[in-house]
Amino acid sequence: MTTMSYQDGNVLDGPLRELFAVDLSGATGRCASCGRTGPMAELHVFSHAPGLVARCPACEAVMLRLVRSPDRAWLDLRGATFVEVPMPTES
Ligand SMILES: [Zn+2]
Numbered sequence: 001m002t003t004m005s006y007q008d009g010n011v012l013d014g015p016l017r018e019l020f021a022v023d024l025s026g027a028t029g030r031c032a033s034c035g036r037t038g039p040m041a042e043l044h045v046f047s048h049a050p051g052l053v054a055r056c057p058a059c060e061a062v063m064l065r066l067v068r069s070p071d072r073a074w075l076d077l078r079g080a081t082f083v084e085v086p087m088p089t090e091s
Contacts, residue, residue, distance in 0.1 A: 009043035012054060015066055019073055022085050030081040033061035040064075040083065 016024050030037040036058040043054040043063060051062065051067030056079075063079040 004046060005049060006044040006046045006055070009039070009041040009045055009054060011045045011047070012040065012052060012064070012066070014077075015052065015068060016074075017031035018027070019075065020067075021087075022087070024083075026086045028084040030065060031056040031059060031061060031063055032079050032081045034083075041049060 010025060013023070013025050018090070024040055027040040028037060029043075034056060036056055036057075037057045038057070039052075042057050044057055046053045046055065051065060052068075053062055054064040055061065056063050056086045059080055063077070065074070065076040
C-alpha cells in the first residue's frame with residue numbers, strides 16, 4: 001500500500017494536453033494489471049518522482065509515466081491497455 005500523498009488524475013491534463021492537444025479530462029483508461037476501466041481523472045498521480053507517475057486507484061499499478069525536459073517529453077503508457085479519448089464529431 002502506498003502511503004505517499006498524491007493528487008488525482010486531473011493534474012495530468014495540462015502536461016498531456018501540451019503533448020496531445022486534446023482534452024483528457026473525459027478520457028477513460030484500462031489498467032493493464034487488474035483490468036479496471038475508469039476515468040483517467042481518477043488515477044492517483046505522484047509528482048515526487050522525476051516527472052509524473054499515475055497509478056491505478058484499484059490495484060496501485062503504474063499506468064502512466066510522463067517526464068518532461070526543456071526540449072522533449074517521455075510518455076510511458078505500458079501500464080494501460082488503452083486510453084479512450086472523447087473527440088469532437090467529424091462533420
Ligand atoms: Zn489496476
